Amino acid sequence: MAEQTEKELRVRKIVQGTVIDHISPGKALIVMRLLGISESTGFPISIAINIPSSKLGKKDIIKLENIFLSESDFNKLALIAPKVTISKIQDMRIVQKSYVSIPDQIVGIVKCINPTCITNKAGEPISTKFTVLSKKPLSIKCEYCGRVMDFEEIMANLIFR
Ligand SMILES: [Zn+2]
The missing domain is CATH 2.30.30.20 (Aspartate carbamoyltransferase regulatory subunit, C-terminal domain)
Known part of the structure; x- marks a missing residue:
């Protein structure tokens, strides 16, 4: 329950954009590189590394303000971070929650x-x-x-x- 509240708070900080959750611990930076997202976007980006997680023990989280992922991005994530959940945020609410799978x-x-x-x-x-x-x-x-x-x-x- 406590974790749920914490999660909601983390998500609420974004008005619109993407939250990539359940990234294997320590993989957040390689995920950023693979997605081609850097500080040069000019948008707020939060990267949390080694966050305690009930599912994974530890995990990384990336929050991207004003950035939305494409299908090709989902396929990249599937290769290096198959357990991720991707939440699309609009008006501070999760409008879509997606999981990735390795394409054929x-x-x-x-x-x-x-x-x-x-x-x-x-x-x-x-x-x-x-x-x-x-x-x-x-x-x-x-x-x-x-x-x-x-x-x-x-x-x-x-x-x-
Ligand atoms: Zn070849």
Whole structure:
């Protein structure tokens, strides 16, 4: 009950925007980088790291004033923070609460690990495209060269904006 009240207070501080909750502890900054959101937006951004959580033990939370996430952002979150809940806030109220799931295809989020892949050729304006072979553990296959990448390789080859 106490946690619920606390949560509501945190959310109420935003008039309109997005709250990304239940991020694995210590992952908030990489989530920000992957979403391409920085202080240069000029909007208020709050990042809380290692907050006590009944569900996860500890968690990170990001609050973004005036920023709303796209479907592509949801897919990025699914890769690195599969347990997140995303609340869309309008007029200080949660108007939409979403969960993420790993899509069947991953486009433009991960760089192919194969150096000779066509997507790695200089000047090639091809965006990477992978088919998800397995969601748990995560394993994906490049549509262009067939190279399979595991979770560690995916994390090391995320494309930051
Ligand atoms: Zn490839």
